[in-house]
Amino acid sequence: xxxxxxxxxxxxxxxxxxxxxxxxxxxxxxxxxxxxxxxxxxxxxxxxxxxxxxxxxxxxxxxxxxxxxxxxxxxxxxxxxxxxxxxxxxxxxxxxxxxxxxxxxxxxxxxxxxxxxxxxxxxxxxxxxxxxxxxxxxxxxxxxxxxxxxxxxxxxxxxxxxxxxxxxxxxxxxxxxxxxxxxxxxxxxxxxxxxxxxxxxxxxxxxxxxxxxxxxxxxxxxxxxxxxxxxxxxxxxxxxxxxxxxxxxxxxxxxxxxxxxxxxxxxxxxxxxxxxxxxxxxxxxxxxxxxxxxxxxxxxxxxxxxxxxxxxxxxxxxxxxxxxxxxxxxxxxxxxxxxxxxxxxxxxx
Numbered sequence: 001x002x003x004x005x006x007x008x009x010x011x012x013x014x015x016x017x018x019x020x021x022x023x024x025x026x027x028x029x030x031x032x033x034x035x036x037x038x039x040x041x042x043x044x045x046x047x048x049x050x051x052x053x054x055x056x057x058x059x060x061x062x063x064x065x066x067x068x069x070x071x072x073x074x075x076x077x078x079x080x081x082x083x084x085x086x087x088x089x090x091x092x093x094x095x096x097x098x099x100x101x102x103x104x105x106x107x108x109x110x111x112x113x114x115x116x117x118x119x120x121x122x123x124x125x126x127x128x129x130x131x132x133x134x135x136x137x138x139x140x141x142x143x144x145x146x147x148x149x150x151x152x153x154x155x156x157x158x159x160x161x162x163x164x165x166x167x168x169x170x171x172x173x174x175x176x177x178x179x180x181x182x183x184x185x186x187x188x189x190x191x192x193x194x195x196x197x198x199x200x201x202x203x204x205x206x207x208x209x210x211x212x213x214x215x216x217x218x219x220x221x222x223x224x225x226x227x228x229x230x231x232x233x234x235x236x237x238x239x240x241x242x243x244x245x246x247x248x249x250x251x252x253x254x255x256x257x258x259x260x261x262x263x264x265x266x267x268x269x270x271x272x273x274x275x276x277x278x279x280x281x282x283x284x285x286x287x288x289x290x291x292x293x294x295x296x297x298x299x300x301x302x303x304x305x306x307x308x309x310x311x312x313x314x315x316x317x318x319x320x321x322x323x324x325x326x327x328x329x330x331x332x333x334x335x336x337x338x339x340x341x342x343x344x345x346x347x348x349x
Contacts, residue, residue, distance in 0.1 A: 003107065007084070008046070010045070012083070015056070015080060017040075018037065018040060020330040020331070020333060022034055033300075036329075037058070038055055038302060039056040039076060040055055041054040041055075042106065043083075043107060050110055051114050052105075052106040052107060052108070052109035053116075054103060054109060055102050055302060055304045057102075058098050059273075059299060059300060063098055064273070065099060066098065075099060079093070086103060087103065094250040094279065095248075095250060097247075097279060100276035100278070105304075105308045116337070117311070118307070119312050121311050121315045123311055123345075124307075124310075124311050124314060127347060127348070128314065129344035130314060131318070131322065131344055132321050132340065132343060133325070134152075134156035134159050136148050136160065136162065140166070141173075144171075144174055148174065152187070154340075154343075155341070157187060157188060158189075158215075159178065160190040161175065163191045168205060179213065184213035188321070189212065190214065192217070192218040192243070193217055193219055194243075195219050195223060195244055198221065203232065203235060206237060206238045210238040216239040216265065217239070217240055218241045219242065219243045219244050222244075229245065233262055233265065240266070241266035242266070243267075243268045243270075246258070246269070246274050247274065250279065255282065260290070267292060270298065271296075271308075271312065272298075277312055284316075293320075295320055295321070296316075296323070297322065298324050302330070302333055303333045303335065306336075310347065311347075325345065
């Protein structure tokens, strides 16, 4: 997917940091998040004044191209100082997926007039909504139940619950309570373990979850152990979706080898983590070749990055819920032309 083509005759590239506080601390298997930081590229056409914006979004401990703010900003500075080179050779940033995502987005926004249009898809051109899941964050039993009830009351028909931070039996009880109220035909349940299970206990826990008609589980064991994951995917009573497993796999042949070796039931794509739009499109093409279903998820981007990902998702004929509803997690955010209604993401045009 060759996104970057004709460049402005004269342009500059700069970046600016942002910090968005969470409405309430959000738990993952890697710890508690209280704020989200990122950087916004601005690609300015010096002749027309048009500015394209693209978000470089990171998650500490997960993003392969982030170790510290200082090191990250050094790389951003280097990209800005050699903007012509990196725009003409964007594949050089394949090991820096969040920066590649930001650069591709800034270019696409500039190309389409600097109006927040990254892709012309039915989502943002014809207001065709995208089905999304409602995300339930880890926390105390009462906090998680409160979130679940709020998502169901908001009309979501697909709930995704993070597991692995509190006692597994308590998490099972929460899921069981939903199933007692709603059948699998009424509510689709997904769970995300973020690699929290050990290979030795994973199969037993998957069997327990399967009894609750769970749609799928994301990354049950830690990434990097292809043999154990392949065996788990072969034996599992519950469909497995790879997520973190794809991070850092940037060469085409290695992507093919991973999919052939593990043979997952699904893969999940996050442009900020999986090679920007170009890298994500390659994953989609390779998965399609092997008839492996997929869906697209945001990775805590602000509304700028979320809009770009949603427009990209809108290029595909998606029927299952995508993971694009994170924009409402923050106390403040950039302006958005999107809203969620009854489990669908809409774009005003």
